Amino acid sequence: MxxxxxxxxxxxxxxxxxxxxxxASVIVVSVALVVYFELANQNFLTNxxxxxxxxxxxxxxxxxxxxxxLLICRExxxxxxxxxxxxxxxxxxxxxxxxxxxxxxxxxxxxxALIGLAIGLITIKLGIPSFITTLGMLFLIxxxxxxxxxxxxxxxxxxxxxxxxxxxxxYSEIVWALVIVAxxxxxxxxxxxxxxxxxxxxxxxxxxxxxxxxxxIKIGNFVLTxxxxxxxxxxxxxxxxxxxxxxxxxxxxxxxxxxxxxxxTAIAGGAGTIVGGLVGGIMLGVMQDGFxxxxxxxFTFDIIIGAAILIAMIANIHLAxxxxxxxx
Amino acid sequence: xxxxxxxxxxxxxxxxxxxxxxxxxQVARGETLGILGDNGAGKSTLIKIxxxxxQADSGQVYVxxxxxxxxxxxxxxxxxxxxxxxxxxxxxxxxxxxxxxLNREPLWGWPVRFLDHRTMRRRAxxxxxxxxxQVPSVELEVGQLSGGQRQAIAVARAVTSNARILxxxxxxxxxGAREARLIxxxxxxxxxxxxxxxxxxAHNYAQTLEICDRVMLIQHGExxxxxxxxxxxxxxxxxxxxxxxxxxxxx
Numbered sequence: 001m002x003x004x005x006x007x008x009x010x011x012x013x014x015x016x017x018x019x020x021x022x023x024a025s026v027i028v029v030s031v032a033l034v035v036y037f038e039l040a041n042q043n044f045l046t047n048x049x050x051x052x053x054x055x056x057x058x059x060x061x062x063x064x065x066x067x068x069x070l071l072i073c074r075e076x077x078x079x080x081x082x083x084x085x086x087x088x089x090x091x092x093x094x095x096x097x098x099x100x101x102x103x104x105x106x107x108x109x110x111x112x113a114l115i116g117l118a119i120g121l122i123t124i125k126l127g128i129p130s131f132i133t134t135l136g137m138l139f140l141i142x143x144x145x146x147x148x149x150x151x152x153x154x155x156x157x158x159x160x161x162x163x164x165x166x167x168x169x170x171y172s173e174i175v176w177a178l179v180i181v182a183x184x185x186x187x188x189x190x191x192x193x194x195x196x197x198x199x200x201x202x203x204x205x206x207x208x209x210x211x212x213x214x215x216x217i218k219i220g221n222f223v224l225t226x227x228x229x230x231x232x233x234x235x236x237x238x239x240x241x242x243x244x245x246x247x248x249x250x251x252x253x254x255x256x257x258x259x260x261x262x263x264x265t266a267i268a269g270g271a272g273t274i275v276g277g278l279v280g281g282i283m284l285g286v287m288q289d290g291f292x293x294x295x296x297x298x299f300t301f302d303i304i305i306g307a308a309i310l311i312a313m314i315a316n317i318h319l320a321x322x323x324x325x326x327x328x
Numbered sequence: 329x330x331x332x333x334x335x336x337x338x339x340x341x342x343x344x345x346x347x348x349x350x351x352x353x354q355v356a357r358g359e360t361l362g363i364l365g366d367n368g369a370g371k372s373t374l375i376k377i378x379x380x381x382x383q384a385d386s387g388q389v390y391v392x393x394x395x396x397x398x399x400x401x402x403x404x405x406x407x408x409x410x411x412x413x414x415x416x417x418x419x420x421x422x423x424x425x426x427x428x429x430l431n432r433e434p435l436w437g438w439p440v441r442f443l444d445h446r447t448m449r450r451r452a453x454x455x456x457x458x459x460x461x462q463v464p465s466v467e468l469e470v471g472q473l474s475g476g477q478r479q480a481i482a483v484a485r486a487v488t489s490n491a492r493i494l495x496x497x498x499x500x501x502x503x504g505a506r507e508a509r510l511i512x513x514x515x516x517x518x519x520x521x522x523x524x525x526x527x528x529x530a531h532n533y534a535q536t537l538e539i540c541d542r543v544m545l546i547q548h549g550e551x552x553x554x555x556x557x558x559x560x561x562x563x564x565x566x567x568x569x570x571x572x573x574x575x576x577x578x579x
Contacts, residue, residue, distance in 0.1 A: 190442045192433055195422070199430055202419035209417040210431040211402070270421040 023263055023276045025315055030283040037290035044293060054174035055239065057285035059084075059248075061177045062232045063256030064263075064277035065184040066225030071260060072188075073200040073218055074269035075130040077119065079137035080229035080256065083112050084248030086145045087230030088237035092154050101157045105166075109230055115141070116226030120219030130222070138250070149245040156237045167239035176235060177278075180228070185274040197221060201269030229253075259284060262312040283312070330393060332357045332525035333378065333409070333493045338387035340373055347373040348384075349549040355542075357492070358522035360515060362540035362557070363529050364565065370549040371529045375495050378527070379411045380404035391493070410491030412482045412499065420471030424463060425452035427470050428485045455488040456481075460517050476507030480514055487518065494518070496528040500535055512539055533562040547572055 018024055037044040063080055070076055087108045095104035119137055123130045157163070167173045188194035196217050199207040207214055232252070237243045261267060262283060263276025287308055291301050334354035340347045348370045355361040365371045376382040378389065380398040388395050391407050398404045418427050425448045426433075434448060435441040452466045461480045463473070470478055479499055486494055499515070500508045512535070518524050519541075530536040536543055537557045545553035545565060553568050 186442075190445075192431075192435070192441070192443065195426060195433065195443060196431070199419045199422060199426075202421040203417070206417040206419050206430070212431050270419070 026279045051170045058173035058177040060255035061281035064259040066228040068260040069221040072272045078134040081248040081253035082141035083229040084233035087233040088243040112230030116223035120222035154243045167235040334390040360526040360540045362536035362543040365546035408492035410486040411495040425466040476510040
């Protein structure tokens, strides 16, 4: 089995299989972009800029982890960016009662999980498409955050070690993102939860026929997405040092969804990878930072990002066809 | 031969329509029964009663001679009754081995339980080899297979999940001759094992006579003809149906 030519052949086969994966094209494009930006502008690969890129990348990637699970089982959460803004205010209000900050963080995450549960129950039990449920939630939570904050920003708590861990240290946010990506990759690929999420999105009749608890899994993925959204909001609040009632929003949600879809998650469900979400997020972050360094006008910038997202998605769908009917 | 499953005097009405009017059937282990009939004759209703999907208004079903209640698909499944439907219950985006173990996955680890991909791959390959279904690799996505191969995987899954009474709903529909051969051979091998009773619904008289040991014709919710396939022919069956059409047209 392990003779030398066999190993070589298996390596070649693996390399070929890798190149046909949806993530591969995105990685190739990302590397090309990094090379281009470094050649065009010597400041791209400096320590300070790499840190900045990592901060651009982290938040959308964590949000993508939740959205990918939802997209795979044919749901979506449009309100995750609003939960992102709400979570730090819950933490701040709870700690104002004299509750220690770690417990206040926990309380904020529990509230986010409950919001996810509410979204899930409304969607599944009342049969409302999640697009509509979460569109309603988007406005509802914005109003809630503005009411709680009275529209004013607040200062994030400053506790020596905790603040650093939670995002103030330059690389802590990307470390969190990578840990969450690793865990969610294992959940999706190596647990029944992930397999059943994929089965539901691929053929809901077959999943039901096999006795899979469809509602439980869908609701669970809504809870997961809201909780991750809230956690990302907390990380950003600690990093920036202030809590903004208009932070996150639809922008961060779309970046999360785009990261997932660029990385190969099928909008129609049934297929997707967490690692794809990571590389999709990296590509968007590299572009965002690179074009900023180039000094490109903010208006042009949106045109470039929009076109890049479209091109990446078109490439992805056509690669899927090349692979032969796998992901639709 | 004693019957693995036997239904007696099954009636079923939907509103004012009588789908089944006193239908009886039985099939033994190692035997294949073909059920023929037009659309709406009641074949599918009979199958759905045997799988627990519908409940009969009257009549009784026996499994291994014991009267049973088939109140739900799960109850029927617990008795070893499994149906492979025409619209295959497979997930195209998942691999063959994931499909074969869907919701019955072997797991490892503690406190978090992980999928045991290795065991699933090995056991899926073994199970397919055992009943002679050939695929290049159990890691292929089901969506990449042909219709016949998918049907074979669905049958294999039913058999490995311990089905001993296998109901096949139009297993050869929309299949070319070569694809159909794949399934016909598979049914032959399963019958040869001798521990599985097979009931298949079909349209094609020639194929049914070739595959099955016994054939039954259902018309207007009643069994109008039943015979060993060895002692009947497609002509005889066609004659019965032709008389029926003529009567309907008032000729």
